Amino acid sequence: MAKRTTYCGSVTEELLEQEVTLKGWVHNRRDLGGLIFVDVRDREGYVQVVFNPAFSKEALEVAERIRSEYVVEITGTVTKRDDETINPKIKTGQVEVQAKSIEIINQSETPPFSINEENLNVDENIRLKYRYLDLRREKLAQTFKMRHQITRSIRQFLDGDGFYDVETPVLTKSTPEGARDYLVPSRVHDGEFYALPQSPQLFKQLLMISGFD
Incomplete structure (x- = not known):
């Protein structure tokens, strides 16, 4: 399993003619008969990947089996899209990846x-x-x-x-204030309870008199 070289949503014209390795989810798949187009998605967005038998017949055969939300690893070359297929709505809309290899990391149910x-x-x-x-x-x-x-x-x-x-405590001793405390039983001291702090005010005051002004 190869290491990812870039995020799907970061594949732009700066990477033209470079080989990249992507890992992500199958966002969308379009089979045009002999050619398969797959949008591969990760946290940064998605990019179009083309499976063409002229580049890799083996990759095309694997792409025929993938479906939405499959987790895949794809290696290919970044190329410029044809003018009529450019998508100005997305960051990666000027380019596509010509797939050389694909590995199905995990399958997905519908x-x-x-x-x-x-x-x-x-x-x-x-x-x-x-x-x-x-x-x-x-x-x-x-x-x-x-x-x-x-x-x-x-x-x-x-x-x-x-x-x-400064991160103030999440659990503390119950204090006599107006609202009722949300109590959390102690696993160490039987019959004793912690309380969720209603406000970090006391901790702020402790910090102030300690010199953290």
Whole structure:
């Protein structure tokens, strides 16, 4: 098993005529009779891979067996798309990968709902049951990515102003405040309980009087 050289969503014109190794999920598959086009997806997006017997008859034979959400490893050469097939809507729309070899890492049963459908109309309970599939959808993945970028920007801003990043305890002693505590039984001390802190206020005060201003 070869090492991935780049993410699927990072295959651009800068890699033209270079050989790349991709690993990801089969996002979409189109069989045109003699040619098979497969969109391979990972966390950065997807890229079109072409299986052409002129490049590799063996790879085409394997591609005939793959289906949606199969996990695959593909090695091939990055080439420029024909003008009529360019897709300006995606980052990798100017290029495609001419496959030389493909390995099926893992097969998949038919998913309970479509991963590549933008406006998914599926009961929320089904989406929660198959959460690992729901998170593969681009819309949800972009939400996680955006949250990461916002958190990183806030962290960098505060770090630039000299703030310390301190993680306060998740479990603590129950305190007499207005709201009821959410209690967690201790496995070590029978009959004793921890409580989820209602606010990190006490820990902030401890840090302040300790000199972490």
